[in-house]
Amino acid sequence: MTFTSVVNGSATIGSRTVASTNPARLEEVVGEVSYGDRDTFVGAAEAARKAQASWADVPAPVRGRAIAHIGRLVEDNAEALARLVTAEIGKPYAEALGEVREIVDTCDFFLGEGRRLYGQTVPSEMADKQLFTFRKPVGTVAVITAGNFPVAVPSWYIVPALLAGNTIVWKPADYSPVVSNAFFELFVRGGGLPDGVLNLVHCDGPDTFAGLERSLQQGLIDKVGFTGSSAVGREIGALTGRHLQTACLELGGKNPLVVTPSADLDLAVEGALFSGFGTAGQRCTSLGTVIVHESVHDEFLSRFTAAVSAARVGDPTQDVLMGPLLDAKFAERYEEFLGWIQPHHTVVGPRGRIGADNPRDGFVGDAAAGLFYHPVVVDGVRPGDRIFDEETFGPIVGVTTYRTLDEAIELANAPGYGLSSSIYTTDPKDAFTFRDRIGAGMVSINNSTSGAEAHLPFGGNGKSGNGSRQSGIWVLDQFTRWQSVNWDYSGRLQKAQMDTVELTPDTTYRL
The missing domain is CATH 3.40.309.10 (Aldehyde Dehydrogenase; Chain A, domain 2)
Structure with a gap:
C-alpha cells in the first residue's frame, strides 16, 4: 500500500515513492510513501489558511469534545498503533504502548481546556469603563516533528493547536511515514475534522524548508512548531525570525x-x-x-x-x-x-x-x-x-x-x-x-x-530550545495570542493616564 500526503481532505500523489522498512528486520517493508515537494507544502498551507476562520468559529467546548473523541478512538486502537510504531521505528512494544498512552493523556487533559480558554475582566482606572482580555488562535500552524516519538510528540503540538482554533500543516519524519498516516486518520476520523483543518505532508528536508519559506513569504503560516536537532532548530528559528515570528523549538539535549x-x-x-x-x-x-x-x-x-x-x-x-x-x-x-x-x-x-x-x-x-x-x-x-x-x-x-x-x-x-x-x-x-x-x-x-x-511543561533552554514549552496549560501560550479590549460606556472620551480619577489625601494631618 502507498501512503500519501493528505491536503484539504484529498490524497496527494507525489513525484517519487520510497519504501519504509523495519529497522529490526531491514528486508521487511512496512509500507511505501509517496513524497511530495515544496509545492505540496505550500498547497497544504493554503488549504489550512482557507479553513482557519470557520474552524475558529466552532465554540471552544465543541472543539474540546472533538479532542475527547480523538482520545477515545486512539485508546480503542492503542495496541494496533503501538505495534505499528514498533514495526516502523523499532521502539520496544512496551515503550510504544506508553507513547500511545501519551496521546490519550493529552486528549484527556485538553478536553477540559476547551471550557477553560479563560480571559480576564480587569478593573479600569476610570469610571464607566471595563477592561477584558481574550485568547485568540494564532491562525495557521506548521508542525514539523521527529520520528523517535512519531505519535506522542505530534499530539503535543496538534491537540492544543486544534483546541485553540488553529489549523495545521503537519510534516512528520521521513522515516516514520506509515505510522504518521495512521495517526492522521485517527485524528481526522475521531475528531470529525473538516477538510483543511489538519493536513499531512510527506516530503524531504530541503523541500520542507523551501515550502515553509514560501509559505511564510506568502503570509500563509502564523506559527511554526519544530522538534528535532539543535542545528536544524537554529535554521528554523532564523527563518521565522525574518518574518517576525518566534518558533516553538524543542531540540536536542546532553x-x-x-x-x-x-x-x-x-x-x-x-x-x-x-x-x-x-x-x-x-x-x-x-x-x-x-x-x-x-x-x-x-x-x-x-x-x-x-x-x-x-x-x-x-x-x-x-x-x-x-x-x-x-x-x-x-x-x-x-x-x-x-x-x-x-x-x-x-x-x-x-x-x-x-x-x-x-x-x-x-x-x-x-x-x-x-x-x-x-x-x-x-x-x-x-x-x-x-x-x-x-x-x-x-x-x-x-x-x-x-x-x-x-x-x-x-x-x-x-x-x-x-x-x-x-x-x-x-x-x-x-x-x-x-x-x-x-x-x-x-x-x-x-x-x-x-x-x-501531560499536564507539566515540557521544553528546554540554551541549545535545547528557545524557552518555549509544550504540554499542560503552558503550551496554549504558543498557539494563542492575547487580545485586550477596553469598553468605555461613559459617553465621553476618557484618556488613559490623562483623565484618571485621583483622591486628595490630607498629607499635613498630624495626631
Whole structure:
C-alpha cells in the first residue's frame, strides 16, 4: 500500500515513492510513501489558511469534545498503533504502548481546556469603563516533528493547536511515514475534522524548508512548531525570525544525571540504565553524562556496567530494554560518535554493530537482520571531549566524577544544553540546590532524565530550545495570542493616564 500526503481532505500523489522498512528486520517493508515537494507544502498551507476562520468559529467546548473523541478512538486502537510504531521505528512494544498512552493523556487533559480558554475582566482606572482580555488562535500552524516519538510528540503540538482554533500543516519524519498516516486518520476520523483543518505532508528536508519559506513569504503560516536537532532548530528559528515570528523549538539535549554520596546506588543505576538506553538512547531526553561523586564512582560504575551487560537487547516485539537504531542514517551517525572515544577514556565491553563477528550475550532474535548496536558506557569523559560536549543520539553514555556539588552543577551545565536533568540523593539540601542552579527546563529527583506527564511543561533552554514549552496549560501560550479590549460606556472620551480619577489625601494631618 502507498501512503500519501493528505491536503484539504484529498490524497496527494507525489513525484517519487520510497519504501519504509523495519529497522529490526531491514528486508521487511512496512509500507511505501509517496513524497511530495515544496509545492505540496505550500498547497497544504493554503488549504489550512482557507479553513482557519470557520474552524475558529466552532465554540471552544465543541472543539474540546472533538479532542475527547480523538482520545477515545486512539485508546480503542492503542495496541494496533503501538505495534505499528514498533514495526516502523523499532521502539520496544512496551515503550510504544506508553507513547500511545501519551496521546490519550493529552486528549484527556485538553478536553477540559476547551471550557477553560479563560480571559480576564480587569478593573479600569476610570469610571464607566471595563477592561477584558481574550485568547485568540494564532491562525495557521506548521508542525514539523521527529520520528523517535512519531505519535506522542505530534499530539503535543496538534491537540492544543486544534483546541485553540488553529489549523495545521503537519510534516512528520521521513522515516516514520506509515505510522504518521495512521495517526492522521485517527485524528481526522475521531475528531470529525473538516477538510483543511489538519493536513499531512510527506516530503524531504530541503523541500520542507523551501515550502515553509514560501509559505511564510506568502503570509500563509502564523506559527511554526519544530522538534528535532539543535542545528536544524537554529535554521528554523532564523527563518521565522525574518518574518517576525518566534518558533516553538524543542531540540536536542546532553542531559546530566548526578549521583551524590547519599544516593541509593541501585536506584541510580536503574534510572541511568533506562535514561541512557531506553529507545536505544534516541530520545531528546536521553542520558548524556553520569556525573558521579568520586567516593562512590567505582561502586556505581561496577554496578552500572554490570546492569548494561545484563540488559536484554534485540527484537523490539519482545521484552527488551532496547531494540535497533531508528534508521540507517542514525546508525551511520552513531558510528561517528563511537569514533569520538579517546585514549584517555575507558570502555567496558564491546562496541559497534552487533553481529556474528561482534556478538552480544543473550541477544534476543536475529542481530544480522536489523540495525542493532551494543550499548556503550564510556568512563573518564571531561569537558573539551566531543563525547562530553555534544549530543550523542544513540546508546552511548559518558561517566565523569566530581568532588563538590558546586563542581557537579558546573559540569552539568557546561555543554550548554538545557532540556532535562536528574539528581539522585537523599539529602534535601542537595536536591534543592541542584534544582535552583541547574539550567535545564526539567529536573528529576531520584528519577530518570526521561519522562514527562501531560499536564507539566515540557521544553528546554540554551541549545535545547528557545524557552518555549509544550504540554499542560503552558503550551496554549504558543498557539494563542492575547487580545485586550477596553469598553468605555461613559459617553465621553476618557484618556488613559490623562483623565484618571485621583483622591486628595490630607498629607499635613498630624495626631
